[in-house]
Amino acid sequence: MKTVDLLVIGGGPAGLCATISALKSGANVLLVERDKKLGGQLVKQTHMFFGSEKQYAATRGFNIGEILLEEIAGYGDQVEIMENTTVLGLYEDGVITLEHKNEYIKIKPKSIILSTGASEKFSAFPNNDLPGIYGAGAVQTLMNVYGVLPGKRALMVGAGNIGLIVAYQLMQAGVEVAAVIHHSGKIGGYHVHASKIQRMGVPIILNHSIKEAIGKDKVEQVVIWEMADRKTPIPGTEKVLDVDTVCISVGLTPLVDLLAQAGAEMEYAHGSFVAVTDETSQTTVPGIYVAGDAAGVEEASMAMVEGYLAGLSAANFLGYKHENYDELRADYLAQLEELRFGDGGEKKRMDLVTEETVRTAFPSIERINQGPVAIVECFQKIPCNPCSTSCPRNAFDEMIDINDLPVIDTDVCNGCTICVSKCPGMAIMVVDGSYSEDEAVFKIPYEFLPLPKAGDIVRGLNRSGEYITDVKVLRVANPKSFDKTPIISCAVNKDFLYEFRNIELGDE
């Protein structure tokens, strides 16, 4: 039987960071992953992450995965990686059994970090088993890993971050999104994600749930209806949508089977069973640690920090105490506290952003007419700071708390667009009212194909994705530093100064 210092189960964001952290402390690590490739859900995330630089904010998820893997590769023989390997059981005598290519393997680690992630919750409605109804994560896997489309027209059920992000990704892949429905009156995800899809013309229908799916061998239609109080449908409010794809995004359940089998004490918290842990992420079984969604479902940025903390702790348990153990531990705990404080972490929900709220993001008309200035449509306290840290002129107030709303000094801002390309929420644009008497130049981020060309006349849209006026494209800036978020400059009639926010190509 094989013996190892530390076994890390699951190579997603938490497991990768746990591995790095334990390696840094000097422990030897065996990292096992069920999938054929490490990275977990990171490999499917095409959007830029929130958070701060420490959690790779403003870097796309799949790129973060590559960065972490590169770091692990630098440790050579100190780490062993087994992909395509499923952990089958944890036994009382400390033996772990694995399946790898139909081979049954036994190992005995001195310590274990469980970073097994989570599985998607399901939703109960008639015909919910029809092909064409997927977990939102499954659609991400199909599209972003294999480049395969789930269908032509989709309904997203659930407006949490995953639902909103996958709806956007569906559109990027060329799938029409009929609507995003949400069972209550306040969405669960970040508002910047909601605004991204609203300005593409996708309605977010609040207080609605799915009544039934219709179809013979696969989904052909769905019926949605209004909810009086999250769970009581109102008969007579049914609407039929023609869709061939339904994505269910109604939350995740931590994968804790192995923890329960190991005898760790479990508790019911925030809607799921999770292991009871101490401040070092250790469960009630000495030497068994937990990190990431398996410890309670949160954002990937938090999973990474939890991984670092668990790796540091498990290495210490094994006698490999990092020379800066105390500082690192305090830093990880502080990062977690910061990340959890925001509206996203605390699940404080707000109404969808209104026109009046948007208007507050604009400086005076005199300032707009003076020259380029950034308009920051960020109204929700979320843990994110790339705008303030990327500004070369320090026009943003320094964020004391990462959850602070951005505050910009429009006298210092010169509209350089660096924050536009860095904002993971795509919530910033630059407006220049000095362009001409009648027209202002708008510089907006645009992540869709085909891209317009300078000189094109395209359709100008408002924040709900409705056509307002034709606009002329002046420039398409797409340098490498923008990391595939091109910035389109367009001349827009000043009558639409407070409405214009997006463009659409084509002549419809």
Added chain:
Amino acid sequence: MRIEEHPILKFERGPKVKFMFDGVEYEGFEGETIAAALHAADVKVLAESLFKHRPRGLFCAIGNCSSCLMVVNGEPNVRTCTTDLEEGMIVETQRGKGDIL
């Protein structure tokens, strides 16, 4: 259907491979799963439920949910969402539990 052009991602597909699904020849790419290849060919029904014989399709795509179990090269209950496609594979719709022997 496959994504040919994407604003963020580049898909580097492996060589083409041929496989059989319920007696008909299909094409997919090396490096993708059986379920992904079938989806690209618009095959969404992968199995039949045990008792009511209702169609079963891909649901989780990461090996959690058992909705995509198929018979592959005679072996039943293969998770086609996590099993890579190989040249010459014989893939069949699974009906019933599958025999162990």
